[in-house]
Every structure is written in structure tokens, then in C-alpha cells.
Amino acid sequence: MSNLNINTKVITREQWLNLSSVEISKLFKLEGYEYPTDAKISCGWALGGQKVVGSCNNRISSEANVNEIFISPIVQDSLEALGILTHEMIHAIDDCEHGHRGIFVKMMKAIGLEGKPTSTRIGKELEPKLLAIIEQIGSYPHKKLNRATKKQGTRMLKMACSDCDWSFYASKKMIDRMVTNTCLDCGEDGTLQHIEPKKR
Secondary structure (H helix, E strand, O other): OOOOOOOOOOOOHHHHHHHHHHHHHHHHHHOOOOOOOOOEEEEOOOOOOOOOOEEEEOHHHOOOOOOEEEEOOOOOOHHHHHHHHHHHHHHHHOOOOOOOOOHHHHHHHHHOEEOOOOOOEEOOOOHHHHHHHHHHHOOOOOOOOOOOOOOOOOOEEEEEEOOOOOEEEEEHHHHHHOOOOEOOOOOOEOOEEEEOOOOO
């Protein structure tokens, strides 16, 4: 967790997350739980897909032999980020051994998270403690990142033989360069034609 402390000027979102974990770990210590100080925390896509807002990897899955926590880049609200971080820190304390059962549930309740263990929310007693951390270190320096939508490439046009229904797709540029209009399947000359897509 390096040399971060409450007086550190926060520059990156990773510094903010790691500094927050230092403060949250103090809350865990009050409940008798030790957070692994070598855990790594980053903003990044969590395991399990785009809808998953946080994940923690156990030590054995890391070449560095540390827990690695990811907070999804779709999260930009400071309090929400701290709630997710608190949840994932429980997994790190347990080294992901019990999933969302047993000791996880016990720690979750002790620290002040509520709801289903798989989708916890910040409880009334925990919220002011997390807001105090935000007051001390400032807001989460991150804006929501949406998964990039795939840019449409070259529009492909359908060409088909009027005799045998053989068809293929090609760009307009490639069709314009065709030197023959002979079907490559049945061999009939002059049978290839552009097929317009059906209107929806």
C-alpha cells in the first residue's frame, strides 16, 4: 500500500482507492479483522463482465502473490466506490476463500454493509464513516467509462446469382473492381446482381 497517508495529495484514482483502503482498514481493525496491506487496488473491468462493479482475486491467482481488487470504471460516485471497495476488502481479508458465505457474511454485518451478500449496500451506520473519508481525501477522481461501441466498418453488400442463389458479401469498392459477372458456383455469365436488404 506504499507511503500513502491522509495528507497525501491524491492525483490518480488508484491513489484515491488505495488511500481509501487505508482508512477503511482501520474500521475493519476495530472489528478485529486485518486487511492485507500488500493488496493491490485498481480501477478496471472486473471479472464476470461489464455489469460486475467490483472483484477481488485471491493470492494464488496473482503472480505477485497478492490480492488484486478491481473497481469497475462504470462507477464514478465516491460513496458507491467506497461501498464496493469495502465489499471487496472483505474478500481480500478472507483471501476469497468463502465467497459470499460464512465469514464473509459475519464481516459484512460487522463492518456495516447490508442486503444480499452478493450485492451489498452501505448501511446507516457505515455511511457517515465513509462520507468522512470522502471529506478528508476528496471525491473519487474518475468519470464513468462506457464500453466503446464497435465502430461500423466498411458496409458489405450482398451479391447473388439469379440462377442458383449462390451469394457472397463484398464492399462496394470490391464490387466495382470485379472484372466478371460470372457466378463462381454455377458458372453462368451475367447472373450476379446486387441484392438490396429488406426494409424492416
